[in-house]
Amino acid sequence: MILDDFHAMISEDAREEHENGRYRTREEAIEGILCGYLEEEQVITDLQLSPYQKTNSGRQAMKVSAHAFDEKNATLSLLVVKWERNNKLVKMSRNDANRMFKMVRRFYRNAKIGMYKEMEETDTAYTLAQMIYERQAFISTVRIYLVSNAIIDIEPPPDGEEEDTLFSYDVWDIDRIFRLVGQAGSTAETVIHLRDQYDSSICMMKMQAEHQKYDCYVGMMPGAVLARIYDEYGQQLIERNVRSFLQAKNAINKGIRDTVRDEPEMFMAYNNGISTVATWIEADELNHGVVSVHSLHGWQIVNGGQTTASLANAYKNNLDLSQVFVPIKLTILKSNQNKDRIIAYISKYANSQNKITMSDFSANNPWQVEMEKLSRRTWVPSRQRVRWFYERARGQYLVELNRQSTTARKKIFRSENPKSHVITKTLAAKCMMCTMQKPHVVSKGSETNFVKFMELVDAGKVPFPNEKYYKHMVANVILFDKCDRIVKNLQLGDYKANVVAYTIALAYRLNETEIDLDKIWAKQDIDEKLELLLQDLARKVWEHITHPIVEGTNITQWCKREECWNLLLKRQGIIVASIEEDEDDEA
Incomplete structure (x- = not known):
């Protein structure tokens, strides 16, 4: 797939999403699709769409499309999406890009002085504006992202400080998103030419014992080189089987940042380093088992994503990395046999201090493999030849689309596997955890919820998939999507994701007999009676979550607590037996 095809696919998806009623306008559909890619690829987590635009005056113009608030790191992410209404790729001018950044800053400044008081409570950005006003003292960093289906060939503005708040900027144009998404499913081997690309090499000592399965090397890598490699290749370096759990977030880890800034010479002593794998290397033999590695083929970072991403951000923020060196372990896998299992074990034991289990590394988990097989052979009961496409690994849909050799075959593939029928494994886990009445876990975010779900799978508390289970899972996805639309149409304001999760969980608790999954599968929709039930429960849920026990409690955090x-169940007259929540997992 080339960039023009990707651009056309996004435009077509937006048209379909709007016509299907998922979004009110095509512009909102574009916002949802582009922001969805960034959330799916873990560029930003727990995104909430909050479109707002005021363009009646140049000096008063404001715009924001989505946001995410990381309370733990006191970081507010504000995204603005610029949709270029053109069938062909276009470039955004520097002036237009800077204007978009200014509109977001103006929204933030006005929100700080109480703009929400003049807004309608049903406005999609009302709660965002209110949250900024009420929690401005707790926000230390505002990250502004310009996202677009255009090509933006400019550098973002430099970081700046305003009233003790750090402002940083980033640009995600269609080319960068295409590379982010496309590399996820790329079958091409990542080759890092250290000597030619980065004027560097890594001195490493080889494990003396010979083993038929692998060779192992240990050494140290210049921090600046690692940062530059990650800056260029990004998530492509993360083995997709485990990338979701490395949590290589964009924010600079405070400890790493402080060490780089204040004691760079101590980084090697303080940091545990990174564990990596490769298919083969090019190296010069030195002596006594020491080699100088100058090329890495099929190189993947399986542990140390936070270290790597944090150094990359330190590099982008112009911190001096000349004295920073990173401990590195390199495992060369000599055979493809059991390769994924070995990589997963390397990650598991390297991460043992963080309680990461084998169930985390799930792409090749038999449960996930069987779900994928069922999705490929199970067709929707309709006149059209359509099926749901289950993604057990990131980027599978694009990989399969790219494998179609002609335009005609690509068209057939998309008609049989509409983008609206793609089910990611995190979406499936979210829907199933709602049915298992764990909305507080779902509210902790896609990745945390997914880990919990896979722990239940690993413990045998979730049935091994068969055709009936698969169809019921799809029915629950349809139910989830329909509930999402119902809540959006009710215009309750923010916290839509929380309301949806709690509404479905409450429906299962109070009215499970009203949820006929076989009927939903057969109809590929819910009936009017169930729709009215969800509307009623959604209003009750909204009233509940916006009135926590302690007035002033952050609603998002409140929804993460069992x-x-x-309390919602008690308010419905249901006796609650026990509390299972592990406070350590709340995040």
């Missing part, structure tokens, strides 16, 4: 779910 106490919130138990």
